[in-house]
Amino acid sequence: MKFGIVVNEGPYQHQASDSAYLFAKAAIAGGHEVWRVFFYHDGVNNASKLTEPPQDDRHIVNRWAKLAEEHKVDLVVCVAAALRRGIKEENLAQGFRISGLGQLVEAGIKCDRLVTFGD
């Protein structure tokens, strides 16, 4: 089954990104495909390569990037939400791309299920 995931909240502030990541990992382990993760609202902050958590904490940004690389997950950051919050190509972490809201709608159309994580 093809899953789309929406992440609406920033990392470290709200559990949404953690829940979404663990859901994505479990979906892939279960033989499903995670076709796209769409980062919206404050969720765009999951894509900043300037993120530096303390060493004993999980690295939420790199964790998404690694999942994307290993399992060909399309990580899309909403352009309007990103620009409002200072996320641009120059500070975009590896594995993410910036694009429009059409990518969210497309995920809704193409995926068998769309699961939203937020506040």
Added chain:
Amino acid sequence: MSEMKKFMFVNRKAPYGTIYALESLEVVLITAAFDQDVSLAFLDDGVYQLKKGQQTKGIETKNFSPAYRALEGYDIEKLYVEKESLEARGIVEEDLLVDVTVLTRAEMGALMDEQDVVLSF
């Protein structure tokens, strides 16, 4: 894209306090541009999004409420408001800035069950 799905946007949050109401409108318009079947549902504090007479000058924020009236121009005509949410807030249909269909909670729930994609804001 020839596939057509039933998209419902569930709005349960008041405007201005958080960004969600505004962002919901953005996705609604894009979804309609993709020729999908679009419905908007307003429940709980989401019904406040449709309240007439919003004046945002004093908070220096864009008043996006006229956009609900413009939806018709994009062939977005399925606006549903839950009756119980209106009643709980002392709001009547005449207080709303756009024509809506008022549904009971059971009717609203049944409509949700018919959807292919439900996005919550």
Added chain:
Amino acid sequence: MLHIVNKSPLSSNALDSCLRVAQSGEILLIEDAVYGATGGSAYEEKLREAMGRFKVYVLQPDLEARGLADRLMDGVSPVDYSGFVELAANNKSCQSWL
């Protein structure tokens, strides 16, 4: 339909709204919503009432993280993340009551 709720019913109306509007289906409590599935809480009776109409699940890792693994109400089924995935897959659609 799978209804996903992520807020404590003692501080948010998300679960109340879900129970009020949704007609049937399955409910999964994740994140802070797991507090709603603990025995002895003020919400217990309300959730028990809802169990006639809905099958209710709780995300076990979230329950454990909050120190309440031993307080899960009878009749609520614990699932792990793979169980969460299967619930989403087995229902025709899902809705997050944010």
